Amino acid sequence: MSGKSLLLKVILLGDGGVGKSSLMNRYVTDRFDSQSFHTIGVEFLNRDLEIDGRLVTLQIWDTAGQERFKSLRTPFYRGADCCLLTFAVDDLQSFQNLGCWKKEFMYYSDVRDPERFPFVVLGNKVDKEEREVGEDEARAWCEENGCCPYFETSAKDDTNVGAAFEAAVREVLASEDPIDHTLLSSSIDLHGNRKVTRSSCC
Numbered sequence: 001m002s003g004k005s006l007l008l009k010v011i012l013l014g015d016g017g018v019g020k021s022s023l024m025n026r027y028v029t030d031r032f033d034s035q036s037f038h039t040i041g042v043e044f045l046n047r048d049l050e051i052d053g054r055l056v057t058l059q060i061w062d063t064a065g066q067e068r069f070k071s072l073r074t075p076f077y078r079g080a081d082c083c084l085l086t087f088a089v090d091d092l093q094s095f096q097n098l099g100c101w102k103k104e105f106m107y108y109s110d111v112r113d114p115e116r117f118p119f120v121v122l123g124n125k126v127d128k129e130e131r132e133v134g135e136d137e138a139r140a141w142c143e144e145n146g147c148c149p150y151f152e153t154s155a156k157d158d159t160n161v162g163a164a165f166e167a168a169v170r171e172v173l174a175s176e177d178p179i180d181h182t183l184l185s186s187s188i189d190l191h192g193n194r195k196v197t198r199s200s201c202c
């Protein structure tokens, strides 16, 4: 196993209130807040993980879904390695807006290879009894939109949250030459000071 960690930037997009911040917080801090506030602008958290013997630092960017914060979130799309398109299964409108989120991301991210860019779709709040979007319907949308992986998640119950973020990492590793990603290497110097260095190639 390599001692160098790959830094991957993933970005959570979707309507206000679908649970983006809750998913990020569940994954990174293993907490859920039933009274969480709307995000203003963007926030990010890192989590280290190991996938197939690779050390990865997943940098999760959580954006504000409300329309009025559009100009605050779009500058942060550049440099993303994967986009997690999120809706809530009890909110049909949030599902119908997935296409708009994908378009907004493609417009502002300026990705090198739009055809191959990895997306993962998350249908959140599956713990809720009253659904407005069926799993088949969501899977059909994913098929029609580049066969992106689909996960039914609950930030509240911690259903599939880890699986969804790990799928995002796998999508990136499968889609691109990993040499492109920033490598964070940890090394110990002879005087005992721990150094973290960044380099753009190995």
Ligand SMILES: Nc1nc2c(ncn2[C@@H]2O[C@H](COP(=O)(O)OP(=O)(O)OP(=O)(O)O)[C@@H](O)[C@H]2O)c(=O)[nH]1
Binding pocket: 014, 015, 016, 017, 018, 019, 020, 021, 022, 023, 033, 034, 035, 036, 037, 038, 039, 040, 063, 064, 065, 066, 124, 125, 126, 127, 128, 153, 154, 155, 156, 157
């Ligand atoms: N039942 C249930 N409620 C959830 C779940 N995820 C989030 N919530 C609740 O839904 C509300 C909105 O969640 P947030 O995580 O703030 O939503 P958001 O997508 O970050 O919203 P913006 O920041 O406005 O874009 C909060 O009251 C959460 O507690 C879930 O999986 N199940």
Ligand SMILES: [Mg+2]
Binding pocket: 020, 021, 022, 037, 038, 039, 062, 063, 064, 065
């Ligand atoms: Mg939020």
